[in-house]
Amino acid sequence: MAVFTHSRPRRIAFAGRPAWSLLVLLVAAAVATPVIAVTLDAVSAGSAPDLPRGLGEMVLTTLLLLALVGSGTLIVGGGLAWLVTAYRFPMRGLLSWLLVLPLAMPAYILGFVFLATFDVGGPVHEWARSTFGTGVWLPDVRSLPACAVVMSLTLFPYVYLMARAALLEQSSSTYDAARTLGAGRLRTLFTVVLPLARPSLAAGLALVMMEVLTDFATVQYFGVKTVSVGVYLTWRGSYDFHTATQLSMLVLMFAVAVLAGERLMRGRSRYHQKGGRGQGMEPTQLTGARAWTATLVCLLALGCAFLLPVARLVAWVVAEAREDASSLVDARFAEYLANSLTVAVIAALGCVSLAMLLGHALRISGGRVPRIAAQVTTFGYAVPGAVIGIGVLLAFDWLDRVLEWAGTGGTGLLVTGSVAGILYAYLVRFLAPAYQAVDASLSKVSPTMTLSALSLGASPRRILTRVHLPLARSGVLVAIVMVVIDAVKELPVVLTLRPFGFTTISVWVYQLASENFWQKAALPALLIVAAAIVPVFLLFRQVRLVDPHRSPDD
Amino acid sequence: MRRPLRRFLGRSLAALVAFALCTPLSACGFLGIGGDADIQIYSARHYDLEKAFEKWEEETGKSVEFIFAEDAELLQRLKTEGADSPADIFMTVDAGNLWAAAEEGILAPVDSPVLDEAVPEAYRDSQNRWFGLALRARTVVYNPDTVDPSDFDATNTYAGLADPKWKGKLCMRGETESYTQSLIAALIDTYGRDDTLAWVKGWVANDVEVMSNDVLLLEAIDAGECEVGISNHYYLARILADDPDFNAKLYWASQDGDGVMENLSGGGVVTSSDNKTDAQELLEWLATDGQASFIGGNHEYPVNPDVEADEIAASFGPYKPLAIDAEAYGKLNAEATELLAEAGYK
Numbered sequence: 001m002a003v004f005t006h007s008r009p010r011r012i013a014f015a016g017r018p019a020w021s022l023l024v025l026l027v028a029a030a031v032a033t034p035v036i037a038v039t040l041d042a043v044s045a046g047s048a049p050d051l052p053r054g055l056g057e058m059v060l061t062t063l064l065l066l067a068l069v070g071s072g073t074l075i076v077g078g079g080l081a082w083l084v085t086a087y088r089f090p091m092r093g094l095l096s097w098l099l100v101l102p103l104a105m106p107a108y109i110l111g112f113v114f115l116a117t118f119d120v121g122g123p124v125h126e127w128a129r130s131t132f133g134t135g136v137w138l139p140d141v142r143s144l145p146a147c148a149v150v151m152s153l154t155l156f157p158y159v160y161l162m163a164r165a166a167l168l169e170q171s172s173s174t175y176d177a178a179r180t181l182g183a184g185r186l187r188t189l190f191t192v193v194l195p196l197a198r199p200s201l202a203a204g205l206a207l208v209m210m211e212v213l214t215d216f217a218t219v220q221y222f223g224v225k226t227v228s229v230g231v232y233l234t235w236r237g238s239y240d241f242h243t244a245t246q247l248s249m250l251v252l253m254f255a256v257a258v259l260a261g262e263r264l265m266r267g268r269s270r271y272h273q274k275g276g277r278g279q280g281m282e283p284t285q286l287t288g289a290r291a292w293t294a295t296l297v298c299l300l301a302l303g304c305a306f307l308l309p310v311a312r313l314v315a316w317v318v319a320e321a322r323e324d325a326s327s328l329v330d331a332r333f334a335e336y337l338a339n340s341l342t343v344a345v346i347a348a349l350g351c352v353s354l355a356m357l358l359g360h361a362l363r364i365s366g367g368r369v370p371r372i373a374a375q376v377t378t379f380g381y382a383v384p385g386a387v388i389g390i391g392v393l394l395a396f397d398w399l400d401r402v403l404e405w406a407g408t409g410g411t412g413l414l415v416t417g418s419v420a421g422i423l424y425a426y427l428v429r430f431l432a433p434a435y436q437a438v439d440a441s442l443s444k445v446s447p448t449m450t451l452s453a454l455s456l457g458a459s460p461r462r463i464l465t466r467v468h469l470p471l472a473r474s475g476v477l478v479a480i481v482m483v484v485i486d487a488v489k490e491l492p493v494v495l496t497l498r499p500f501g502f503t504t505i506s507v508w509v510y511q512l513a514s515e516n517f518w519q520k521a522a523l524p525a526l527l528i529v530a531a532a533i534v535p536v537f538l539l540f541r542q543v544r545l546v547d548p549h550r551s552p553d554d
Numbered sequence: 555m556r557r558p559l560r561r562f563l564g565r566s567l568a569a570l571v572a573f574a575l576c577t578p579l580s581a582c583g584f585l586g587i588g589g590d591a592d593i594q595i596y597s598a599r600h601y602d603l604e605k606a607f608e609k610w611e612e613e614t615g616k617s618v619e620f621i622f623a624e625d626a627e628l629l630q631r632l633k634t635e636g637a638d639s640p641a642d643i644f645m646t647v648d649a650g651n652l653w654a655a656a657e658e659g660i661l662a663p664v665d666s667p668v669l670d671e672a673v674p675e676a677y678r679d680s681q682n683r684w685f686g687l688a689l690r691a692r693t694v695v696y697n698p699d700t701v702d703p704s705d706f707d708a709t710n711t712y713a714g715l716a717d718p719k720w721k722g723k724l725c726m727r728g729e730t731e732s733y734t735q736s737l738i739a740a741l742i743d744t745y746g747r748d749d750t751l752a753w754v755k756g757w758v759a760n761d762v763e764v765m766s767n768d769v770l771l772l773e774a775i776d777a778g779e780c781e782v783g784i785s786n787h788y789y790l791a792r793i794l795a796d797d798p799d800f801n802a803k804l805y806w807a808s809q810d811g812d813g814v815m816e817n818l819s820g821g822g823v824v825t826s827s828d829n830k831t832d833a834q835e836l837l838e839w840l841a842t843d844g845q846a847s848f849i850g851g852n853h854e855y856p857v858n859p860d861v862e863a864d865e866i867a868a869s870f871g872p873y874k875p876l877a878i879d880a881e882a883y884g885k886l887n888a889e890a891t892e893l894l895a896e897a898g899y900k
Contacts (some may be wrong), residue, residue, distance in 0.1 A: 054895055115766050120725070121774030142764060221766045223728050223900055233730055236626045237887040239654040241633075323796070386627050393634040400638075417621075417631070496627045500594060500619040500640070511600050511622055516769045516789065 020361040020460060021370045027354055028373035031380055031428050034391025035252075038383075041394060042245035055230065062226040062254065065148055065219070066209050072152030073208045076301055077159025078201060082189065085167040088283040089294040096164070097536060099298060100481065102305035103157040104532030106489045107150065108217040109509070109525045112518060113309045114150050115141065115221055147222035153305035155211055158433075159204035161482065162440060165474040166200030167193070169444060172282055199443050202265040203436040207482075209258045210382045210432065213251055217491075227251055228384060241390065248387050255382025259375065310529060316522035332503070333527070340504040341531055343419065344487035347426035348434075348535075352479045354427070355434035359442040360468050363450050364460045374435070381432030385425070389496025392425045393417075417497040425493045430486055434479040441475025442468060484535040488528055505531065592832050595620035596628045598646040599819045601854075606847040610839055616832055625651050632660050637826045642833040645687075645821035648736055650883030652684040652820055657884070661822035664834050672841040672858045676877060677818055686818035687840050688854040691787045691873060692737055693814045694805045695772060700781045703805050711807035712741060712815075713749070715782065716756020724762040725771050725780030729894040733768075733786065736883050738890035740815045743882035747893065754897040764900065769793070775802045791853035791866040806873040816875035817883070818857065 084096040118124050118141040128138055140146075170193065178188040194201075216228045228251055235244030286294055358374050380388060445468065453463045469476070491506045498507070505524050512521035593616065597603060600622045607618040623631075625646050632639055632655075644655055655661050661683040669678070669685050677686030694711055696703070700723075707714025715724060727734045741750040763780060765771040768789040774780045778801075793800050807814040821840075823833045840848050845861040853867045862868065894900075 112766075116770065119766070119770060119774075120763055120779040121765075121770060121777045125779060126777055142766065220728070220730055223730075223764060223766075225730070225900075229730060233891065236624075236732065237735065237891055239626065239629065239651075239658070239884070241626075241630050386624070389627065390630050390634065393631060397634055397636075492624075492627070495623040496631060498621060498623075500591070500621055507622075515601060516767050518769065 017365040017460065020365040021367060024358055024361045024365075024370040024373050027358060027431075028376045031377045031431055033395045034388050034425070034428055035379060035383055037394035037398065038245050038387055038391040039249065042242055042249065044242075054225070055227075058225050058227045058230045061144065061224060062213070062228075065144060065151075065224060065226060066212055066254075066258075068145070068148035069151045069155065069212050070205055070209055072148060073156040073159045074201065074205060076152060077156035077161075077204065078163050080156075080298060080301060081160050081163035081167060082193075083294055083297065085164060086185075086189075086283055087286045087294055089286045089291040091295050091298075092283075095295070095298040095302065098302055098306075099160055100157045100536050101302070101529070101533065102154055103161075103482070103485050104489075104529045104536070105154055105306060105309060106491075106506070106509070106525070106528060107154045107215060108221070108491075108513070109313075109521075109528075110154050110305075110309050111147075111150050111218040111221040112513070113312050114146070116518065117312065118146075142221075142223050144222070144224050147219060147224045150222070151212060151215070151218060153301075155208045156301075156305070158207045158211075158482070159201060161478045162200040162204030162207075162437065163197055165437070165441060165478050166197040166444075168474055169441065170196055176282075198265060200440040202262045203440040205265070206258055206262040207381070207433050207436055210255055213254050213258070213382055214384045216384065227254065231384070232386075245387065248384060251384070252379065252382060255379060258382070259378065310526070313522040313526050316519040317526065320519050320522070333508075333524075336503050336505050336508050336524075337527060337531060339502060340488050340506065340528075341534075343422060343426070343504065344484045344531075347423055347430060347487045348480050348483035350423065350427055351430045351434040351483045352438065352476055354431060355438040355479060356464070356469065356472070356476060358435060359439050359472070360460070360464045363442065363445070363447070363468065364454075364463065374439075378432035378435055380428035381430070383429070385429060385490060385492030386496050388425050388428050389493050392421050392428070392497060396421060417499045419499065419502060421497040422494055422502075425497055426483075426487055426490065429490070429493065430483045433482045433486060437479035437482060438472055438475045441472035445471045481535045481538075485532040488531050591617040591619035592829060593618045593642050593836055594640045595643045595645060595821075596632065596641045596824075597622050597644075597821075598625035598628055598651065601852045602850045603645075603848075605850055606840065606844055609847050610836060610844060613839075613843075614835070618836070629655055629658065629660070632824065633658060635826075639824060639826045641824045642827040642829050643821050643836065644824050645819070647817075647819040648732060648883065649686070649818050649820075649878050649880035650736060650739070650885075650887060652679070652686075652818075652822070653880040653884035656681070656683040656822070660825055662825045662827070662830065664823050664830075664837065666834055666838055668838040669834075669841055672838070672860075674857065674859065677820070677857045679822070679880070684820055684822035685837060685841060686820040686857045686878075687845075688819050688849050688852075689816055689857055689875075690818070690854050691806075691814050691816050691875065692733060692784060693787060693807045693873075694782060695775055695785045695790055695802050696782045696805060697775050697778055697780070697801060698803045699778065699801065703803075706805055706807075708809055709811035710745075711805070712737070712784075713745075713753045713756075715784075716753045716760065718760065720782060721760045723781035724757060724760050725765050725774055725783040726757065726762050727768065727771065727784070728764045728766070729891070729899050734894070735887050735890045736817060737784070737815055738893060739883050739886035740876060740879075742886050742889060742893065743879050744812055744876060747889070751893055751897055754894060754899055758898050762899070772800075772802055776800055787867065787870060788853040791864075791870070794866055795853070804870050806871070808876070809874055813874040813876040816878055818878060819854075820857075 080099055084092055084099070116122055125138060174192055174196070175188060178192045179185075183191065213226075214228060216226075216232045219226050219229055227247075231244050231247040231251060234247055235241060358377065362370055362374055383391075449467065450463060453467050454460075458466070488504075489506055491510055494504050494507055495510065498504075505527050509521050509524040509528065512518075512524070595618065597620050603620060603622070607620065611617055625648075628644070628646075629651075632641060632644060635641075644660060646652060646655065656679055663682045664685075665682065669682070673685045673687075677689070678684065694706065694715075705719075707717070729735075738750060738754065741753070763774075765774060765783070768785045771780070771783045771785055772789055772793055775783050787804060790800075790802060790804055793802075821837060823830050823837065827833050841858055845856045845858050849856055849864070853864055855863045855867060
């Protein structure tokens with residue numbers, strides 16, 4: 001039987017595994033290098049930057065957006081995760097994995113679809129005016145609340161995925177015990193289930209907030225001036241990268257605050273599972289109207305965030321095809337798709353392997369320094385992609401100069417953009433989601449279990465493959481899916497670092513979108529979505545294999 | 555490791571190998587050792603550039619590679635790569651960006667009688683470090699059902715939109731857009747900061763509706779949601795090419811005054827280029843025989859006075875442009891942003 005212990009955080013007393021600690025430090029150093037390169041570059045510029053006008057307002061806007069998107073994703077993502085885990089209703093199995101799909105819709109695409117539909121001149125406005133007359137009041141869609149809605153719709157799957165993994169890992173016995181002792185469903189949810197899921201919810205929320213912090217495309221559509229927009233505009237307007245990097249340190253401070261907040265939310269308490277992986281709670285069968293309401297709620301979320309925008313995109317593709325079908329088919333498109341997927345899969349496997357090693361190393365050796373180093377590896381996610389891209393160029397430039405100094409004559413080649421550079425930048429940027437997912441799973445493994453394995457003579461490597469990896473399985477799967485989807489969507493890194501002749505689907509969308517060929521951009525946008533469905537489908541199959549309470553009709 | 559996970563990882567690996575086999579992701583591309591082509595271009599302008607380059611390749615037997623990205627990122631990449639940069643040509647949109655690239659020392663002066671003749675002096679750098687290749691005008695578009703062209707101030711149309719008679723009828727672009735910033739920079743440069751500020755305040759007082767891109771703006775004019783907007787001429791041309799009945803008309807701004815705001819896209823030879831001869835030859839071709847294919851389907855105006863604009867762009871009629879001041883557009887950008895903020899424009 002599984003038992004949860006609630007204990008004060010406790011350092012594992014043995015720090016005698018320097019090799020593992022060193023590994024953590026090395027990874028942290030590698031990941032931090034581009035960010036450090038950019039920081040040094042900013043500092044070397046000397047004078048403090050002229051703060052952009054209205055910085056205070058930008059900070060407030062950023063905080064407000066973070067709060068709105070944070071609560072939005074928490075309610076939608078967390079609520080849906082609870083619904084599909086605790087209850088059984090029609091189409092639950094299918095919906096439980098379909099709900100991840102909104103992640104595949106790049107926010108810059110959804111933002112455009114949203115505006116094209118709801119903004120002045122769009123079909124909704126026209127319909128409202130023809131129905132209620134010209135004087136009808138309609139909410140301003142180019143606004144902060146609308147932006148928060150769109151961002152919440154694309155980002156809620158982070159929280160959903162993390163929460164669902166956490167709920168599946170939870171032992172049913174705790175839940176059952178609470179229920180047997182007379183707690184109602186809701187009370188059990190708030191006093192037992194949610195506190196236990198807190199690390200995962202916090203991790204998902206941290207990811208959402210960092211996405212919000214680094215976004216500067218969607219917010220600009222909606223005319224929302226966050227600090228990141230300020231950084232970007234300063235760079236673009238003054239052609240001064242130093243000033244831009246100095247300002248982006250401000251964004252980094254926000255990220256530090258978010259991560260500190262995450263630690264705080266996790267609390268000083270740690271919840272560990274004793275015994276095997278939890279079997280999860282037994283879902284309750286919903287019947288009649290309640291069952292269909294549950295289905296409807298899931299469909300509503302899915303429809304707004306995914307199905308309707310996809311339908312709009314499909315309509316555009318059809319319209320394009322009617323005009324000129326030849327423009328839709330091009331041999332290069334297969335190449336772009338293959339480029340995107342190759343880079344994404346390599347990046348995902350790399351990030352998740354490193355994340356697993358980090359999490360494992362921390363549990364094997366512990367200590368304050370490796371712990372801080374592990375936290376450092378997640379900062380990359382909070383740095384805008386374009387800045388990381390430049391950081392990688394700077395880092396390669398240093399490497400080149402060191403090689404030259406060492407007398408090898410330098411490479412002269414590494415400096416230019418390369419796929420290796422893109423992969424490195426992806427590692428810097430996406431180690432955070434991978435680590436958050438894996439760590440959230442691992443944090444529920446009781447230290448005593450690791451200790452027992454060690455005292456029974458198992459080598460750290462054996463503990464990794466036989467104890468930690470199997471127990472963190474759902475986290476690992478979630479991590480792979482998140483990184484693949486993120487990497488397929490990623491744009492600024494590829495734009496900044498790609499070598500000649502290397503185009504991905506996201507670059508293709510961007511080329512068309514930057515010239516306002518929105519209808520033509522619909523096809524590649526759909527391809528991004530399709531590419532993201534592949535890992536989601538693979539994950540779904542795993543979840544079905546793992547989910548002990550899958551019923552045949554799901 | 556339990557079996558499902560292993561199977562999952564195995565499958566991912568298999569998929570990876572399959573993709574790697576069918577991609578042209580060679581070791582060269584992986585390490586970034588490109589550079590097989592004779593000419594390599596960094597461009598912040600796309601607009602079907604492939605077609606023009608393919609034509610040049612056919613005519614000369616030389617090869618071209620180019621990457622397209624954001625202006626600021628490309629500029630920074632060129633600076634970081636320094637002498638090792640593979641780029642031979644840098645191309646971008648907006649005279650201010652060309653000025654900034656020249657300021658950074660990234661562009662080398664080109665001494666070419668062909669370019670001197672093909673590109674009028676107003677459209678190139680005084681030290682010949684960059685050359686304009688295509689022109690766009692940012693002017694007023696209106697809905698002919700509700701607006702008569704005589705309603706506009708023909709001397710200074712941009713200023714005229716501050717008149718209270720346009721209250722609730724204006725649509726423009728956001729203050730973070732480079733189109734808006736360059737227009738304001740041009741107005742500050744021509745008429746001074748105080749007047750420009752007063753006009754922008756007038757637009758704000760007229761409850762200007764801010765749209766997220768020119769296409770949506772034009773569609774709103776067509777639908778009658780806005781009566782007047784400011785847009786680049788080629789967005790309207792592009793829509794008209796698909797839909798001749800589109801209900802929006804172009805008005806050349808300030809024709810009785812200083813002229814309509816014009817901007818250019820162009821390029822120059824990169825200082826570190828190892829093939830300046832071919833780079834110069836390509837620029838010369840783009841400014842002469844290649845003008846038509848460079849402007850291609852984008853309905854821009856040619857810089858070369860001997861080349862004709864395409865049919866739809868020509869149908870808008872001739873216009874008198876405001877003189878382009880690249881240095882001012884580059885330098886005044888920050889001031890323009892500040893002015894927009896001060897006027898409460900958003």
